[in-house]
Amino acid sequence: xxxxxxxxxxxxxxxxxxxxxxxxxxxxxxxxxxxxxxxxxxxxxxxxxxxxxxxxxxxxxxxxxxxxxxxxxxxxxxxxxxxxxxxxxxxxxxxxxxxxxxxxxxxxxxxxxxxxxxxxxxxxxxxxxxxxxxxxxxxxxxxxxxxxxxxxxxxxxxxxxxxxxxxxxxxxxxxxxxxxxxxxxxxxxxxxxxxxxxxxxxxxxxxxxxxxxxxxxxxxxxxxxxxxxxxxxxxxxxxxxxxxxxxxxxxxxxxxxxxxxxxxxxxxxxxxxxxxxxxxxxxxxxxxxxxxxxxxxxxxxxxxxxxxxxxxxxxxxxxxxxxxxxxxxxxxxxxxxxxxxxxxxxxxxxxxxxxxxxxxxxxxxxxxxxxxxxxxxxxxxxxxxxxxxxxxxxxxxxxxxxxxxxxxxxxxxxxxxxxxxxxxxxxxxxxxxxxxxxxxxxxxxxxxxxx
Amino acid sequence: xxxxxxxxxxxxxxxxxxxxxxxxxxxxxxxxxxxxxxxxxxxxxxxxxxxxxxxxxxxxxxxxxxxxxxxxxxxxxxxxxxxxxxxxxxxxxxxxxxxxxxxxxxxxxxxxxxxxxxxxxxxxxxxxxxxxxxxxxxxxxxxxxxxxxxxxxxxxxxxxxxx
Numbered sequence: 276x277x278x279x280x281x282x283x284x285x286x287x288x289x290x291x292x293x294x295x296x297x298x299x300x301x302x303x304x305x306x307x308x309x310x311x312x313x314x315x316x317x318x319x320x321x322x323x324x325x326x327x328x329x330x331x332x333x334x335x336x337x338x339x340x341x342x343x344x345x346x347x348x349x350x351x352x353x354x355x356x357x358x359x360x361x362x363x364x365x366x367x368x369x370x371x372x373x374x375x376x377x378x379x380x381x382x383x384x385x386x387x388x389x390x391x392x393x394x395x396x397x398x399x400x401x402x403x404x405x406x407x408x409x410x411x412x413x414x415x416x417x418x419x420x421x422x423x424x425x426x427x428x429x430x431x432x433x434x435x436x437x438x439x440x441x442x443x444x445x446x447x448x449x450x451x452x453x454x455x456x457x458x459x460x461x462x463x464x465x466x467x468x469x470x471x472x473x474x475x476x477x478x479x480x481x482x483x484x485x486x487x488x489x490x491x492x493x494x495x496x497x498x499x500x501x502x503x504x505x506x507x508x509x510x511x512x513x514x515x516x517x518x519x520x521x522x523x524x525x526x527x528x529x530x531x532x533x534x535x536x537x538x539x540x541x542x543x544x545x546x547x548x549x550x551x552x553x554x555x556x557x558x559x560x561x562x563x564x565x566x567x568x569x570x571x572x573x574x575x576x577x578x579x580x581x582x583x584x585x586x587x588x589x590x591x592x593x594x595x596x597x598x599x600x601x602x603x604x605x606x607x608x609x610x611x612x613x614x615x616x617x618x619x620x621x622x623x624x625x626x627x628x629x630x631x632x633x634x635x636x637x638x639x640x641x642x643x644x645x646x647x648x649x650x651x652x653x654x655x656x657x658x659x660x661x662x663x664x665x666x667x668x669x670x671x672x673x674x675x676x677x678x679x680x681x682x683x684x685x686x687x688x689x690x691x692x693x694x695x696x697x698x699x700x701x702x703x704x705x706x707x708x709x710x711x712x713x714x715x716x717x718x719x720x721x722x723x724x725x726x
Numbered sequence: 727x728x729x730x731x732x733x734x735x736x737x738x739x740x741x742x743x744x745x746x747x748x749x750x751x752x753x754x755x756x757x758x759x760x761x762x763x764x765x766x767x768x769x770x771x772x773x774x775x776x777x778x779x780x781x782x783x784x785x786x787x788x789x790x791x792x793x794x795x796x797x798x799x800x801x802x803x804x805x806x807x808x809x810x811x812x813x814x815x816x817x818x819x820x821x822x823x824x825x826x827x828x829x830x831x832x833x834x835x836x837x838x839x840x841x842x843x844x845x846x847x848x849x850x851x852x853x854x855x856x857x858x859x860x861x862x863x864x865x866x867x868x869x870x871x872x873x874x875x876x877x878x879x880x881x882x883x884x885x886x887x888x889x
Binding site for chain 1: 732737744745746747754766767769770826830842876879880
């Protein structure tokens with residue numbers, strides 16, 4: 276037909292020839308194990324949301340061309356929501372919107388195109404929930420905010436641009452020798468760590484002083500996909516990549532010996548007491564969590580997660596007692612015994628949980644869930660590990676909770692939805708317009724989900 | 727679907743689906759991982775899917791969803807993964823191919839997905855609409871925009887639209 280078809284065909288054929296499938300027996304074994312662990316516990320009658328308890332679960336058959344999961348698949352544009360304390364106490368100006376004593380935050384929505392020239396940050400004041408003038412950052416890669424909320428670092432090309440949140444204006448770019456991907460700011464706020472390197476080449480982590488915005492000596496370390504976490508005292512960074520986690524002394528910026536964790540790390544979280552770093556990730560289709568003692572930097576016994584094959588997220592409650600891991604369900608891990616609890620099924624059959632955020636009071640874990648039903652954010656009571664009624668926000672939600680715990684912001688493909696954590700009801704969606712029209716064409720859903 | 731049927735289905739469709747997912751995602755390792763995981767889920771849900779084209783579509787949609795999730799999770803690396811990714815050297819592509827791959831990676835994912843379903847999976851616009859959950863008009867628009875974006879890299883792109 277056309278050259279386009281030929282080009283695509285050759286491309287696909289190359290990849291098809293080099294495809295290396297697992298033995299079918301392994302696939303079946305994985306599947307059977309998952310079936311036992313996830314399906315059967317659910318049938319035993321895990322507590323379900325009251326509102327959904329009597330809803331008959333549809334038996335779905337997919338003959339022909341009905342594609343069950345298509346609605347969830349629309350993701351190229353990514354929205355990252357970061358909340359920053361602006362230090363401002365809500366004044367009399369817009370007293371009608373929120374209680375007078377509420378702290379006002381700015382939620383920055385990071386818009387990644389395409390097209391790349393639509394990339395940037397959209398500031399939204401929580402006082403009015405209306406977007407302000409966007410800050411354009413063409414070809415934006417990583418984005419991170421300092422703990423004091425005063426500076427946002429964004430990567431683009433070989434540079435990192437500091438943006439003052441007081442003025443929303445970009446500062447002088449910081450130059451690097453290779454392309455910037457992830458940025459993470461240490462808990463002490465003194466250093467931003469910038470992952471650089473060509474995608475296929477070796478990657479390095481460059482410490483940047485946040486006081487002077489000058490880069491230090493690059494640290495050679497196995498890092499992949501920006502998996503990095505800091506101890507609460509800011510003295511150690513844990514960096515994941517290539518089956519290992521490497522501790523980095525943030526005072527001297529020297530890496531320690533890589534700790535083998537037996538899987539590809541996808542997320543790391545350190546307990547509030549700083550004693551344990553939990554590393555989650557997958558090997559093939561097996562997902563595990565590995566507790567690493569920060570005192571000795573030795574890995575504990577891997578905790579097997581029921582779903583497997585995931586690129587999991589982990590969040591730890593403020594009291595440090597429970598770690599929640601999102602796989603195909605949500606698995607609570609008792610951090611005292613390092614034993615996994617019964618997986619908490621997300622509300623819709625076949626739905627997959629994604630990002631997770633826990634309120635500052637530790638009472639509720641919110642999980643962005645997609646597929647198997649309308650994409651939603653599902654609240655989980657940490658006291659009972661039961662799910663509440665799903666909050667419908669739209670496809671592909673990325674979530675963040677304000678530091679006061681009052682509002683959850685869910686960023687989706689074309690809007691940001693504020694959700695009251697007191698009532699778990701979505702507020703008026705904040706449309707993302709104007710300079711980010713490019714995102715609209717990426718929405719794959721049919722009729723918009725209400726709410 | 728019993729074990730033997732699944733085995734046949736797996737062997738017959740795995741490489742093809744990896745090829746399609748590669749063209750959709752622009753990342754070979756990602757494509758392989760996503761298809762692999764989708765087949766594990768296919769075994770779990772085997773009672774609900776068949777071994778025919780419906781089964782293949784199920785695995786493809788699931789693999790796409792898995793790949794899309796991973797992009798989102800690696801959100802800070804997304805631009806590296808999708809737009810600035812270096813061409814794979816394993817295939818030893820010529821300069822023209824490199825330019826085409828680069829161009830393809832710059833096409834928005836849903837347009838690329840539509841192009842792949844249309845040209846590689848040989849689906850009709852209606853079938854693509856069903857698989858991607860949008861209206862046929864949207865599929866046509868995506869195909870047109872995707873082709874327009876790639877036109878400079880191709881000698882000739884006039885292709886009649888199957889209905």
